[in-house]
Amino acid sequence: MRLVPLDLDRDLDLLHAWVTHPRSHFWGLQGASVDRVRDEYQKIAANPHHHAWLGSDDDGTPLFLAETYDPAHSELAQHYDVRPGDIGMHVLVAPPTRARSGLTSAVMRAVLDFCFADSRVDRVVVEPDVRNEAIARKNAEAGFVEERHVQLHDKVARLSFCTRAAYEMSVPHLNPAAMELAHRRLIAKAIGEFSHERLIEPVPTGDGTYRFGDVTFTARRYPLEHWVVDPASLGGPLDALDFIAGLRETLGIPEELLGTYLEEISATLAGTAWKVTHRRETAEELVHADFQTVEAAMTEGHPGFVANNGRIGFGLKDHEAYAPEAGRPVRLRWLAVLRTESIFVYDGDEREHYLAEFGAETLDHYERQLRSKGLNPADYRYLPVHPWQWEHKVAVTFAPEVARRAIVPLDESTDRYRAQQSIRTFFNIDRPDRHYVKTAIAVQNMGFMRGLSPKYMRATPPINQWVADLVHNDEELRACGFQVLRELAAAGYVGDAYHRTGTPSAYTKMLAALWRESPVPKLADGERLATMASLLHRDRDGNALVTALIRESGVSAAEWVSAYFRAYLRPIVHCLLAHDLAFMPHGENLIMVLTGHVPRRVFVKDIGEEVAVMSDRPLPPEVERIRMITSVELKELALFTDVFDGFLRHLAGILDADGVLTWAEFWSLAGDCVREHAKDHPSLAGRLDLLRQSFAHSCLNRLQLRNTLQMVNIADQESSLIYAGELENPISA
Numbered sequence: 001m002r003l004v005p006l007d008l009d010r011d012l013d014l015l016h017a018w019v020t021h022p023r024s025h026f027w028g029l030q031g032a033s034v035d036r037v038r039d040e041y042q043k044i045a046a047n048p049h050h051h052a053w054l055g056s057d058d059d060g061t062p063l064f065l066a067e068t069y070d071p072a073h074s075e076l077a078q079h080y081d082v083r084p085g086d087i088g089m090h091v092l093v094a095p096p097t098r099a100r101s102g103l104t105s106a107v108m109r110a111v112l113d114f115c116f117a118d119s120r121v122d123r124v125v126v127e128p129d130v131r132n133e134a135i136a137r138k139n140a141e142a143g144f145v146e147e148r149h150v151q152l153h154d155k156v157a158r159l160s161f162c163t164r165a166a167y168e169m170s171v172p173h174l175n176p177a178a179m180e181l182a183h184r185r186l187i188a189k190a191i192g193e194f195s196h197e198r199l200i201e202p203v204p205t206g207d208g209t210y211r212f213g214d215v216t217f218t219a220r221r222y223p224l225e226h227w228v229v230d231p232a233s234l235g236g237p238l239d240a241l242d243f244i245a246g247l248r249e250t251l252g253i254p255e256e257l258l259g260t261y262l263e264e265i266s267a268t269l270a271g272t273a274w275k276v277t278h279r280r281e282t283a284e285e286l287v288h289a290d291f292q293t294v295e296a297a298m299t300e301g302h303p304g305f306v307a308n309n310g311r312i313g314f315g316l317k318d319h320e321a322y323a324p325e326a327g328r329p330v331r332l333r334w335l336a337v338l339r340t341e342s343i344f345v346y347d348g349d350e351r352e353h354y355l356a357e358f359g360a361e362t363l364d365h366y367e368r369q370l371r372s373k374g375l376n377p378a379d380y381r382y383l384p385v386h387p388w389q390w391e392h393k394v395a396v397t398f399a400p401e402v403a404r405r406a407i408v409p410l411d412e413s414t415d416r417y418r419a420q421q422s423i424r425t426f427f428n429i430d431r432p433d434r435h436y437v438k439t440a441i442a443v444q445n446m447g448f449m450r451g452l453s454p455k456y457m458r459a460t461p462p463i464n465q466w467v468a469d470l471v472h473n474d475e476e477l478r479a480c481g482f483q484v485l486r487e488l489a490a491a492g493y494v495g496d497a498y499h500r501t502g503t504p505s506a507y508t509k510m511l512a513a514l515w516r517e518s519p520v521p522k523l524a525d526g527e528r529l530a531t532m533a534s535l536l537h538r539d540r541d542g543n544a545l546v547t548a549l550i551r552e553s554g555v556s557a558a559e560w561v562s563a564y565f566r567a568y569l570r571p572i573v574h575c576l577l578a579h580d581l582a583f584m585p586h587g588e589n590l591i592m593v594l595t596g597h598v599p600r601r602v603f604v605k606d607i608g609e610e611v612a613v614m615s616d617r618p619l620p621p622e623v624e625r626i627r628m629i630t631s632v633e634l635k636e637l638a639l640f641t642d643v644f645d646g647f648l649r650h651l652a653g654i655l656d657a658d659g660v661l662t663w664a665e666f667w668s669l670a671g672d673c674v675r676e677h678a679k680d681h682p683s684l685a686g687r688l689d690l691l692r693q694s695f696a697h698s699c700l701n702r703l704q705l706r707n708t709l710q711m712v713n714i715a716d717q718e719s720s721l722i723y724a725g726e727l728e729n730p731i732s733a
Contacts, residue, residue, distance in 0.1 A: 001110040003066060006052035008041055014062055015041065021095040026129045028154055049073035055110060058329065058429075064107045065092040068115060071125050079150040080159060085122030087115055104134075105172065105278065108142050116164055123164070127157035136160075141172035171316065173277035174270065182272035184231035186240040186265070190306045191217065192227035197699040198724040199251055209233075215243070222656065222663050224727055226649045240265055244306075251705045261708045264310035264446070268301070271309035275299040275325050276540050283543040287552050287597060291520075291529040292418050292427060296327035301421075303536050303587065303650045304700045305446055307708070311423065312444035318388055322419055329416035329429060332437060333390045334358075336370055336380035336408040337511075341495025343454050344381050345461050346488065353489055354382055357434060357515065358413060366410050375405060383491050384413070384513050386424065386439040393442050393510055398496055406495050407511075421533060421588045422606075424450045425516075433521045435488065438514040442506065446704070451509025454492025460514060460608035461488055462622040467607050470579060476681070481593070481601025482571035483522065487608050489515040519591055519603045528594050532568070532602065533587030536650050546651065547658045553597040557661040558669060564599045565673040567592070571602070572643055573677050577684040580617060582638035584610035586647055614638065633696065636688050640695040644670075644730060652730075671731035694726040 006015070016037045019029040029037060044050045049070040056062045067090040072082040091111050093104050115124050128135045130149055136158060139146075143166035150159045191212060194200045202210040208218050218233040237243070244251070244265055248258055281289065281297045289297070301308035311323070320326050346353050354363050367377040385394060394407065401407045417426035417437065424441045428434040440452040468484040471477050492512030499508050519529055537545045550560045568590065575581040583589070583604055591603040612628040613619060614635045619627060652666040674690055702722040 001055055001057055001063065001106065003053040003055045003110070003114050006041065006045075006054050006065070008038060008045070011054055011062075012038055012041075015065065018065060018092060018094055023095050024092060026132045026135075026155075027092060047073075053114075055107065063094050063103065064111075065094075066090065066111045066114070075152055076125065076127060076150075076159070079152075080125075080147070083123065085120060086125055087118075087121045087123070088125050088127075089115055090126070104138055105141065108138050112142055112162070112167055116167060121164070124162045124167075126160050126162075127152065128160075129155045130158055141170065143167040143170035168317075173274040175273075175277075178273040178277050179269065180238060181231075181276055182269045183238045183240050184234050185272055186269060186306065187215065187234060187238065187243055188217070188229040188231040190240065190243065191215070192219070192229045193304060193306055193701055194247075194251070195227050196225050197701055198225070198697070199702070200247070213246070220653070220657055222649070222653055223667075223730055224645060224649045226653050228653045228657050240269060252702070253705050254707075257708050260312075260444075261307060261705065263312055264307035264444075264708060267311055268307050268309040271301075271311070271319075271323070271325075272299065274319065274323075279325055280540055282541070283537070283539045283545045283548040286534070286537070286539070286545050287548045292327070292429060294530045294534050295420055295427070296325055296418070298325070298421055298531070298533055298537055299540075300533075300536060300538075302446060304646060305704060306701055307704060308446050310445050313392070313441075314388070314443060322386070322388055322423070324419045324421050324423065327418060330387065330419060330426060331412040331414075331416055332384045332426065332439070333387050333412050334366065334410045335383045335385055335390075335394070335493075335511075336366065336375075336377075336410055337383050337491075337493045338406045338495060339379060339381050341406055342381055342383070342491065342493045343458060344489070344491045345458055346490075347461060347465065350381065353515075358415065362411075362414050369410050370408060373405070373408065375408065380408065381491065382410075383493065383511065384437050384439055385511070386441045387412075388443070389439065389441050389510065397507065397510065398493075401493075401496055407493065421531065422450075424452075428518070433518055435515040435518055436485075438487075438516060440510050440512050442510055449506050449509070451506055452492065452512035452514065453504070453509045454490075454494050454512045455504075455508070457490040457492060457512060457514065457608065459622050459625050460490050461486075462620070463611070463626055464488065464607045466620060466623045467581070467611060470581070471575075474574070474578065476574050476578070477571050480566060480571045480574075482567075483601070483603050484607060485517045485519060485591070485603045485605040487514045487516045490608075514608070516605060519593075522603070523593065526595055527600075530592050530594060531588060532590035532592050532647075535564075535592075536587060536647075536654065538654075544654050544658055546654060547660050549594075549597045550660055555598060557655065558665065560598055561655075561661060561666060561669050562673070565670060567599045567601050569643065569648075569670060569673050570677050573639065573674055573690065574681070576614075576635070576638055577677075577681070577687050580613055580615035580635070582612045582614055582635070582642075583607075585643060612638075632688060636690065636692070637696060637698060639690060640727075640729065641698045645698075645727065646700070649730075667730040671733070674731055691732050692729055693732050694728050697724045697727045698722070699724050 016034050018024060019027050019037060020032055041052055044052050051068050053066040054062055055064040055066055069088040071077060071086050071088045074088060093107050115121055126139060139160055142162060144160040144162040146158045146160045148159055150157050195202060200212060202212040204210050210217055210219055215234060215236040218230045220228040241262055253261055279297055286294055286297055321328055344350055370377045370380060398407055415428050415430040418429050420427055423445060425436055425438045427436055441450050443450050464486040468486050471482060471484050535546045550557050553560055572585050589606045592599040593601045611626055613626050614628050614630050616629060652663050655661040655666055656663040699722050
């Protein structure tokens with residue numbers, strides 16, 4: 001949000017509508033004429049100690065009125081000893097024209113950010129009417145403390161103060177109600193997923209109720225050992241940390257890593273509390289929302305992992321600035337790095353790449369910055385860096401390289417970006433046609449430090465191009481509309497002592513970036529985008545987005561799911577059978593293209609790190625890295641584990657629980673999709689047995705519980721897998 005001076009010539013009609021609205025009765029201008037409102041605000045404009053501001057959101061939509069004033073030159077000076085550094089504040093949120101969840105809290109924080117942006121301000125004072133209980137609650141959330149009631153000329157007011165420190169330490173999401181909901185959701189998920197992985201075994205007590213230890217609950221049980229536990233039904237102790245800690249031996253958590261795992265659990269709880277407090281979009285709203293609104297509204301994280309929102313390293317301000325759910329615009333920082341101590345891989349001209357990504361004006365600005373330091377721009381290339389990474393790692397961990405001008409800090413990007421669910425990937429909101437930027441960030445999240453290795457990324461653009469060409473040249477995949485979002489360019493710094501040791505570590509993954517194609521230029525008229533993860537999203541009230549999409553689409557649930565399977569499941573099956581090509585096709589790695597609220601095709605992304613050729617078929621030397629010679633059974637698990645167990649069982653459970661499509665009907669349609677593909681491609685028959693009766697039960701949480709610092713060895717993922725018997729194949733019948 002941004003605040004600009006109120007302009008009566010421009011804003012009078014809007015201002016009049018706001019202050020005379022019935023919801024604004026505490027503003028004291030009910031029934032006022034336009035002329036009276038003009039007179040009141042002309043007095044403010046003429047007063048050097050009082051200012052009026054119009055607040056708007058990113059797209060320029062006016063949302064609120066704010067006033068700031070010097071208390072020493074106001075009626076309040078008669079009621080308390082005004083300190084230097086005090087500033088008075090009033091705020092009026094616009095009467096709603098549509099539902100905007102969490103708007104008042106966001107406005108309050110925007111206004112306080114604005115007040116405290118002046119370094120001379122130490123304390124904000126407010127004096128709302130004592131009858132205005134709603135604003136009193138919002139003030140308390142933000143850090144205001146009521147001192148006493150005072151009689152002003154037009155009201156009895158709550159004289160309240162908020163110091164800079166109190167505001168900075170305010171955590172409105174960490175309240176009993178939000179945290180109880182977070183505990184309930186996490187314990188429900190833990191029971192469901194740990195039961196699914198055969199780590200625990202709840203005891204049935206009749207009529208869909210169960211007991212595990214001291215916890216009682218109701219749940220729906222489905223094939224694939226899928227549990228849908230009702231968070232609201234939980235009875236007994238509701239502390240997720242105690243619940244996990246009490247199961248340490250059962251879950252197989254190494255004693256020395258218990259604290260780390262509990263920290264990820266605690267961070268996941270905090271993240272959930274933040275989301276349910278600040279992200280209140282309903283499923284019905286998200287049906288019509290744009291791509292990035294849907295991305296930011298996701299509340300769950302990975303559907304299988306219990307500790308899925310760790311982000312160890314982020315503080316409160318970092319979360320509000322950089323977490324995807326915060327939805328804040330981010331300007332990336334840029335570095336110049338010596339060409340002789342860095343890598344850049346791109347099938348094209350490097351300078352043209354920079355011109356396309358940030359334009360001639362910005363490139364000229366960076367070159368002038370280098371010349372002003374006595375450096376030759378021809379000796380350097382440019383590398384984007386996450387603002388958190390610059391502040392916490394680059395300027396400290398690479399201090400010698402910065403000092404000797406091997407790494408030169410420049411300016412921030414002119415374009416604004418938004419963090420995606422992966423936290424280190426950014427979407428350009430000012431120029432959506434420009435590439436995503438994926439940056440290294442030394443934050444621990446869901447079992448991995450989220451770094452990027454320059455050495456590893458040398459092959460990333462060639463691998464992406466090879467996969468994209470294979471997909472594009474396949475008639476079946478073209479017919480399904482299946483496309484790859486290529487990672488076209490990679491850059492990284494390698495001139496530091498960490499690289500000179502020759503030992504790979506987290507420190508050799510701290511300064512690198514990738515550029516990935518945006519899907520926006522690939523859209524046709526009438527198409528819109530949404531992360532596939534959104535199909536598993538339930539809003540704060542428990543309403544599922546996929547249920548709302550099907551309802552709004554006007555087609556039957558069976559037609560909708562069949563269209564989805566043709567866009568997603570059929571191409572994944574074809575890649576595996578025809579090309580021995582396996583992706584990691586979970587929700588956040590697929591972007592759906594919807595027409596009339598129905599998925600019609602998908603984009604697959606994250607190719608460089610999460611694709612494998614599972615055979616000895618010939619590959620170009622630069623693509624050889626993705627070869628994984630393995631057994632037929634493990635090749636089949638690329639479908640059974642990653643698609644059926646990892647994603648579709650959750651979607652099937654939502655549709656069944658909502659009464660939209662039964663579990664049996666869902667998997668019957670999935671089976672039809674696989675069989676129809678086999679019928680259309682008889683030459684591929686017998687390569688894999690996708691209709692086998694059962695498959696090995698590969699467990700994700702067991703990996704994280706065993707080693708929450710690094711779940712798998714990226715270089716040899718197969719040897720890292722943990723199995724727990726077998727699961728029945730839901731499409732075998």
